Amino acid sequence: MSHEPDGARGHDGPYAGGAASAGYRVWAVAGLPEVRPGDDLAKLIAAAEPGLVDGDVLLVTSKIVSKAEGRMLEASDREAAIDAETVRVVARRGALRIVENRQGLVMAAAGVDASNTPAGTVLLLPEDPDGSARAIREGLRDALGVTVGVLITDTFGRPWRAGLTDVAIGAAGVHVLDDLRGGTDAHGNPLGATVVATADELAAAGDLVKGKAAGLPVAVVRGLPGLVTADDDHGDGARALVRDSRDDMFRLGTSEAIRQAVTRRRTVRAFTDEPVDPGSVRRAVAAAVTAPAPHHTTPWRFVLLESPESRIRLLDAMREAWIADLRRDGKTEESIAQRIRRGDVLRNAPCLVVPCLVMDGSHTYGDARRDAAEREMFVVATGAGVQNFLVALAGERLGSAWVSSTMFCRDVVREVLDLPADWDPMGAVAVGHPAEAPRPRPEREAGAFIEVR
Incomplete structure (x- = not known):
């Protein structure tokens, strides 16, 4: 799949070569085997997509990272697994819980997933998604000699918006935020609050080609090399996307806010x-x-x-x-x-x-x-x-x-x-x-x- 934007977006961004891109391509990687505990994801991806080049961004679904890292748990009681991964309940309605998990992410059910995993088991999110992204990036550099960016992605719902989308929960070698504050728009108006979640935009683009049930857990974005950091710089990681509690105006759900x-x-x-x-x-x-x-x-x-x-x-x-x-x-x-x-x-x-x-x-x-x-x-x-x-x-x-x-x-x-x-x-x-x-x-x-x- 290729995507050609209607108009080029250009600015002096925080990354090298922040000029506009004429277009980019995004495609799903075919041929990956079923991932098992202990598998080396970088080697599996390199074998399935040996033509990776410098500046590519890999979008890796968190489920296969969790499987490779042994984050599968035998659990007849999914609620108990959610309890174990929960740091703070944000909102609750019936059985549905929106919580902050141990990775600092606010999401439904702490990211505990019972889909795409054998019956009687659940998948937990990677223990350290940024660390997982760094390991895959370094593995691809060793295997193919390329400098790429890696995002670990997962599916989120969002307040005030219907539907789900993929976002970045781990990152290595990618400028996850594009801070445009201090610049101007096309009409010369100052930009005072514009910080673009670039990593989430990439994750959502990858989700369009990976799909939820197609068995294609990895996608590649090519044509945006300015978003990729230098070989010796892993960047800030996806943790930088998590809003600090001091700046979070919507930290609690209604009933939890009242109780607190x-x-x-x-x-x-x-x-x-x-x-x-x-x-x-x-x-x-x-x-x-x-x-x-x-x-x-x-x-x-x-x-x-x-x-x-x-x-x-x-x-x-x-x-x-x-x-x-x-x-x-x-x-x-x-x-x-x-x-x-x-x-x-x-x-x-x-x-x-x-x-x-x-x-x-x-x-x-x-x-x-x-x-x-x-x-x-x-x-x-x-x-x-x-x-x-x-x-x-x-x-x-x-x-x-x-x-x-x-x-x-x-x-x-x-x-x-x-x-x-x-x-x-x-x-x-x-x-x-x-x-x-x-x-x-x-x-x-x-x-x-x-x-x-």
Whole structure:
């Protein structure tokens, strides 16, 4: 198969001779035998395709690499094999799992494959795909005296796109990324974010001729020698194609993101001076008000104290009320001072939020028991809103601490903040960027909190 592009693409790329190519050819290699553990893939490929020349790129399906490297596993339970290869679950829906595997790749089922392998066995991905690519490249140089590039390929699905395509999971001697940033397009516009995944483009081209069921696991691309590195340079490898977690905006699936946010939600008592983005807090409030509530009501109100003046004015008034209460309780001045210091978490936070309960829409029964239950319903709904708020803050990578202090001096809070008389402050939430990573805490076994009837 040959492919002639409609127009030449030219630029000064990162590889030698980054000029446009007039065209390239890609074809599948015929005549390869069934690969078995211990086989030398470079020798098998050299025998099947002895006419390789400098600058060719070999596209080798990962399955035959796994077979040659003995990565076949007897496994009646494929799920157990997936578990063993999984580092992190990214998303789960029913039996389908998208995971990060031990090679750092995010893919379905950790790359564990039960196709094209004998019944009762599964194939695992190569242990070190970049290393596998280097070994094949060096073997072809020894066998044929040529300098080629080698890509190990596997089939991936992609977020937001239907269908599968081959991508590079291992590479040697190939410029896997073509960074065009700093250049210009045909109209002279600056390119500020264009980094082309050249290795994946090559892998997809190879998949067109190899097919999924044709028994043709190797393809050759000829006519793009500028993509191949010098003989003594294996390049960065396909690992360079894996997006760093710091830059990954879509690191988790929906349910996993929620679970991680819940797990990450910890009480933070020390904050940095970094300002809090008001938009982050408002997005957390938007999540808070999705909580369930009785009678189709909206019992939540969130008072945001974003200026230091408003926080200090409230906290000073609350401290005076607290000291008065403690003195009435007979506490010593030393004990009072210690308790006041423990409450400084609110004072040290760059943002303070006071969630309030309103009883609009509540029912009055004229019966103490039922009226008390009615209020409890609204209290539970407000608590659910506060929990949503705290989890959403964690999702925004903000630390928080809920404290109950405003509940003990509601009149003071209402007066200082000029709140309606029917707004009941339900604690306060300190918000900011954590000054340190949270300490590990022991796992809580869910069974300890469950009773089944």
